[in-house]
Amino acid sequence: MLLWTFAALATLSVFIGLWQFIAALRFPLHRRHAPLAAPPAVTILKPLKGCDAETTACLTSWLTQDYPAPVQIMFGVASPSDPVCELVGELLTRFPRVNAQLVICGESLGANAKVSSLVQLERLARHPVIVVSDADVRVPADFLAQAVRPLAEPGVGLVNCFYRLANPANLAMHWESVAVNADFWSQVTQSLTLQPMNFALGAVMLTRREQLGEIGGFTAVVNHLADDYQLGNRIARRGHRLAICPVVVECWSGSMTAAEVWSHQLRWARTIRICQPLPYFFSILSNATVWPLLWLAVAASAAANATALTQPLFGVALCLAFRIASARILLTRLAGDSRDTSPAWLAPVKDLLQALIWALAFLGNHVVWRGIRYRVERDGRLVPE
Numbered sequence: 523m524l525l526w527t528f529a530a531l532a533t534l535s536v537f538i539g540l541w542q543f544i545a546a547l548r549f550p551l552h553r554r555h556a557p558l559a560a561p562p563a564v565t566i567l568k569p570l571k572g573c574d575a576e577t578t579a580c581l582t583s584w585l586t587q588d589y590p591a592p593v594q595i596m597f598g599v600a601s602p603s604d605p606v607c608e609l610v611g612e613l614l615t616r617f618p619r620v621n622a623q624l625v626i627c628g629e630s631l632g633a634n635a636k637v638s639s640l641v642q643l644e645r646l647a648r649h650p651v652i653v654v655s656d657a658d659v660r661v662p663a664d665f666l667a668q669a670v671r672p673l674a675e676p677g678v679g680l681v682n683c684f685y686r687l688a689n690p691a692n693l694a695m696h697w698e699s700v701a702v703n704a705d706f707w708s709q710v711t712q713s714l715t716l717q718p719m720n721f722a723l724g725a726v727m728l729t730r731r732e733q734l735g736e737i738g739g740f741t742a743v744v745n746h747l748a749d750d751y752q753l754g755n756r757i758a759r760r761g762h763r764l765a766i767c768p769v770v771v772e773c774w775s776g777s778m779t780a781a782e783v784w785s786h787q788l789r790w791a792r793t794i795r796i797c798q799p800l801p802y803f804f805s806i807l808s809n810a811t812v813w814p815l816l817w818l819a820v821a822a823s824a825a826a827n828a829t830a831l832t833q834p835l836f837g838v839a840l841c842l843a844f845r846i847a848s849a850r851i852l853l854t855r856l857a858g859d860s861r862d863t864s865p866a867w868l869a870p871v872k873d874l875l876q877a878l879i880w881a882l883a884f885l886g887n888h889v890v891w892r893g894i895r896y897r898v899e900r901d902g903r904l905v906p907e
Contacts, residue, residue, distance in 0.1 A: 528817035546708035563649035574776035595622035598639035632744030633904035672765035679762025685725035688772035694780035722754025811873030
């Protein structure tokens with residue numbers, strides 16, 4: 523009975539993986555459309571903290587958008603002594619015709635420092651469409667023109683987009699790259715086959731000021747860890763549709779150690795588990811490496827001879843071959859014209875580590891974020907410890 527149970531779980535994991543793979547292939551990634559004839563004026567909010575070798579290129583990509591309507595860009599930083607202030611000052615000098623400014627967001631309004639800056643930047647926003655973007659996001663020149671299109675569709679209250687980790691610098695970062703560039707975005711497309719999107723992806727989000735006002739603005743989520751999830755979920759619960767722009771943006775981060783990657787993945791897992799406990803619990807069923815290997819382990823312990831292992835060995839080999847091949851295709855598809863350097867053979871390794879992270883996500887409500895330890899409440903609020 524145990525053998526057949528694990529064989530069934532292995533089969534189920536591959537079926538879920540195939541479903542995920544097909545959903546991802548059907549999504550129109552990288553597709554461009556004719557821009558709107560009269561696009562809306564846009565205010566871009568960019569909370570910043572520190573800088574690295576990629577920051578200049580990332581911020582420059584926003585200052586050089588090919589967008590015919592007025593654009594206001596506000597870079598928010600908590601302290602004037604932050605080294606990113608000098609960098610932003612140089613960029614403002616290089617692009618004097620761009621309506622951009624550096625804003626010192628010195629008030630600490632809640633546990634989430636990023637959202638605290640957004641609250642203060644929101645007060646200065648002049649235009650009807652608000653764009654929120656992380657500091658490490660680099661976008662193509664036509665991104666704004668493409669991203670505002672879905673917002674013009676009836677019922678759409680927020681637009682977000684898929685993102686890829688563009689510069690993994692070591693094995694641990696490649697592991698995280700496989701988790702994001704192959705698995706995460708395809709899991710989102712899979713979820714869209716079951717229900718409308720009710721959470722947002724935080725690399726870039728576009729919404730209207732009226733939708734922000736309906737949910738209480740950024741102030742409503744200033745004490746929450748998953749501010750992107752909270753914003754998207756609250757806007758969806760107000761009856762608005764969330765749309766995905768098919769243009770993929772890139773996240774260029776500084777080098778991270780294995781310990782930092784592990785901490786980031788664990789924080790992400792605990793955040794998802796708290797926000798969506800039931801779906802997260804059942805997400806382990808999609809692990810197409812753990813269940814086949816457990817099937818093989820049970821078969822080996824019960825086998826009377828080597829011949830009895832032929833079928834499980836063949837089945838596990840097929841499972842792993844599909845896992846690696848599908849990861850390679852998904853990595854390439856998300857990368858588009860860019861080159862993805864993450865090796866697909868890391869997908870089974872990622873699965874094994876992810877199973878451990880999945881278990882650890884249930885063993886505590888604490889996360890470390892920006893060097894501070896927090897307890898995450900059941901509603902997603904952060905409590906510093």
